[in-house]
Amino acid sequence: MKFRTITAAAALMLAAAGCTTEPVxxxxxxxxxxxxxxxxxxxxxxxxxxxxxxxxDPTTSKDGATYTVAGAVDSENGFGAKIRTRYVCVVRSDGDDMWTLVDLDLGDK
Structure with missing residues (x-):
């Protein structure tokens, strides 16, 4: 299980959406x-x-600060063919626009 944190992207998306910078x-x-x-x-x-x-059609469930997002993504593979991949993504909000990837299953195992 790999952990990664994205902060800048989240901050930019919030700013672009016109959200306030009140603590979350x-x-x-x-x-x-x-x-x-x-x-x-x-x-x-x-x-x-x-x-x-x-x-x-992503579906999201919340457990405390942890979110599980499940759905499908259609994208081109290495040969240019569009394929559908089901995914389950678990992320955690660490506050202050910081997010950590807890788990990601792209159905490619």
Whole structure:
């Protein structure tokens, strides 16, 4: 299991969305949409052609500061064919726009 943290991307997305910079309580505040965005960032780092990624109907569940996002991503493989890959991504909000990847299953095992 690898742990990674993305901070700058989250801060930029919040700023672009016009969100305030009030402190976020990672346990009580619902950040489901941001969890989905962060999972997309982590998934795209593993795709052959991330610019071709299209996400389908993600579902998100929350347990404290940890979010599980499940869905499918359609993207081109190394041969240029569009394929669908199911994923389960678990991320944790560490507050202050910091996110940690807890687990990522791209169905490629």
């Amino acid at each position: 309580n990672p346990v009580s505040d619902d950040q489901s949409t941001m969890a989905e965005i962060m999972c997309e960032e982590f998934i795209e780092k593993r795709l052959k052609a991330p610019a071709t990624a299209d996400y389908t």
